[in-house]
Amino acid sequence: MLSGIKVVEFEGLGPGPFAAMMLADLGAEVIVIQRPGPANPTMGEHNMLDRGKRAVVLDLKLPKGFAAARALVNDADALIEGLRPGVMERLGLGPEAFAHTNPKLVYGRMTGWGQDGPRAHTAGHDYxxxxxxxxxxxxxxxxxxxxxxxxxxxDIGGGALYLVAGILAGILNATRTGQGTVVDAAIVDGSAHMMALFMAMAGGGNVSKTRGRSLLDGPPWGRVYPCADGAYLSVQCLEPQFYAIFLDQMGLSDDPDFADQYDRAQWPNQTARLAEIFSGQPVSHWAALFAGTDACVAPVLDPWSAKDDPHMAARAVWSEGQGVLQPAPAPRFGGIAPQPASIPERGADTETVLQDLETRGLL
Known part of the structure; x- marks a missing residue:
């Protein structure tokens, strides 16, 4: 889908590399500029987030490395960086550095707090x-x-996915207008924006400031229950027609305690009763009971177990590649099989990428 789009990523951790991986999954040519030295030990020998990318090691403090980085960005449609505000400017690689040499550049900035505000320069993490x-x-x-x-x-929902959306929107706008833009993707912004669906229910009186009293965060038919074998079962039969099927499968259709699905006063008692029932059988029993129904019930699987689930296996969602368990690219497009690309060794493409820049007179 993104064939012909060039993206340069400055190596980082978390949402920035994920966003670049997703763009590579969608067909963009992504070159990740890596620092000299070993990879971050938290990511292991093969960093899945580098799949489908070309890996180049550059020392940005050296004139040759700095010049190569500039040349790559000047030849790109988009840039991704996840450093604290001001760091790229101090390196001489901020948006202003490319305003005249690559005016169509979409400059993607991934941070937790955003480019401005009282906390912009402080550290933080997902939570x-x-x-x-x-x-x-x-x-x-x-x-x-x-x-x-x-x-x-x-990191992923409020950060990486919003960065991907911003970059794609920026590229479309640059194609139309010839003018690039800076994408300020802040996790606090994106994760707040993701609350829109939940908060939209406030108009119907279904969102409370008290946890456990809203339509989606406390009802007995919308939570996870432990089973007899220590495994877990998810239940979320929100709509009345699905709730009716759930009660029928459980043999509770005529039980007065469960007659009013939305009576919050009944929720604690309903929850306690369901917890007791579910704890009496292993998760396999409940999975078999609800299989093929619209009761909206499913076992909670770890990724390794999910790989072998019949539905997930049929769609080839998880696969083992280069010694790591990894998910297939998403979303899917008609006629294109979603196969994960290979993960490059650190710096594997340095020589060929630099040679190409020299051949084309860009370096």
């Missing part, structure tokens, strides 16, 4: 950003500590 934005508040059942899957809500 801090989504805690401040409001996105973490409803992320638990009543009385429990708010907790979300690591990196997904903030």
């Amino acid at each position: 801090n950003y989504i805690a401040t934005s409001g996105a973490l508040w409803y992320a638990s059942t009543p009385g429990d500590v708010p907790l979300t899957p690591p990196t997904i809500v903030g």
Whole structure:
């Protein structure tokens, strides 16, 4: 889909590299500029987030490395960086440095707090950003500590995916107008924006400031239950027709305690009863009971188990490649099989990329 689009990524951690990987998955030519020296040890020998990219090691403090970086950016449609505000400017590689040499450049900036504001220059991580934005508040059942899957809500959802959307919008605008732009993708902005669907329900009285009292964060038919074998089962039969199927499968259709789905006063008792029932059988029992129904019930799987789930296996969502378990590119497009690209060795393309710049007279 993005064949012919060139992206230069300055090596970082988390959402920036993920955004660049997603653009590579979609067909863009992505060159990641890596620092001299070993890779960050947290990412392992093969960094999945580098799949489909060309890897170039440059020392930006040396004239040759700096010149090569400038040449690559001047030849690109978009740039991705995830450093603190002002760092790229101090390196001489901020947006102003390319205003005349590459006016169509879409300059993608990935930060937690944004390019301005009181916290712009302070450190933070996923939980801090989504805690401040409001996105973490409803992320638990009543009385429990708010907790979300690591990196997904903030780094990826509120950060990387918004950066991808911003870069694509910027490229479309640059194609139309000939003018590039700076994309300020802040995790606090994106994760707050992701609350729009949830907050839209406030108009119907279905969002409360008290956790466990909103339509999607506390009902007995919208949570996860432990089973007899220590595994977990997710239940979220929000609509009445699905709730009716759920009760029928559970043998509770005629139970007066479950007659009113939306009676918040009944939720604690309903939750306790369902918890007791689900704890009496292993998750395999419940999976078999609800299989093929519209009750909106599913076991909670780890990624390695998800790979072998019949539905996930049929769509080839997870695969083993170069010693790591990795998800297939998404979204999918008609007639194109979503196959993960290979992961390059660190600096593997340095020589060929620099040679190409010299051949074309760009360096």
